[in-house]
Amino acid sequence: MEPTDENHPVKPGNPHNQSVDQGASAPLAGFARTEPDSEPAGVVDGRAAATAAAPPTGTVSLAASPASKKRLRKAIAVYTAWRLLLIVVVTAVVSIFLPPIVALVFGIIMQMPLSLLVLTKPRNELSAALETSRNVERANLRAALRGD
Numbered sequence: 001m002e003p004t005d006e007n008h009p010v011k012p013g014n015p016h017n018q019s020v021d022q023g024a025s026a027p028l029a030g031f032a033r034t035e036p037d038s039e040p041a042g043v044v045d046g047r048a049a050a051t052a053a054a055p056p057t058g059t060v061s062l063a064a065s066p067a068s069k070k071r072l073r074k075a076i077a078v079y080t081a082w083r084l085l086l087i088v089v090v091t092a093v094v095s096i097f098l099p100p101i102v103a104l105v106f107g108i109i110m111q112m113p114l115s116l117l118v119l120t121k122p123r124n125e126l127s128a129a130l131e132t133s134r135n136v137e138r139a140n141l142r143a144a145l146r147g148d
Contacts, residue, residue: 068129068132068133068136069133071129071132072129072130072132072133074129075122075125075126075128075129075130076126076129078122078125078126079119079122079123079125079126082115082119082122083111083115083119086111086114086115086118086119087104087107087108087111088107089107090106090107090110090111090114091103091104091106091107091108094106094107094110
């Protein structure tokens, strides 16, 4: 029985409707890749040709100021130093009760949640410095994409 519009939800003539007896062995059999007879304007051997309207080549330099880079490095160093100091303090306190290697592992693990409570100011400074750096890099990327 042939499918009709009344008992089959798919319209006849649609390339998606090919059945197995019509030769649709692949999932996308109704979609044959056709090669264009000629390349579109401005395309040579599959690559876009450079035109007079193309933006000049070269790198865009909206680099972060040395002060912001220095601020980021300082924030990373300060936050890292505080985290290491927190490990040392926790390890020293716990080593009174536990062997040193166990105390060190305990100190490394305990400094993670403690740093959220104790190191809020250095963490916020680091976050601000990272955000500034990301904004500058995002501006650089957008400028490069615009061709400025």
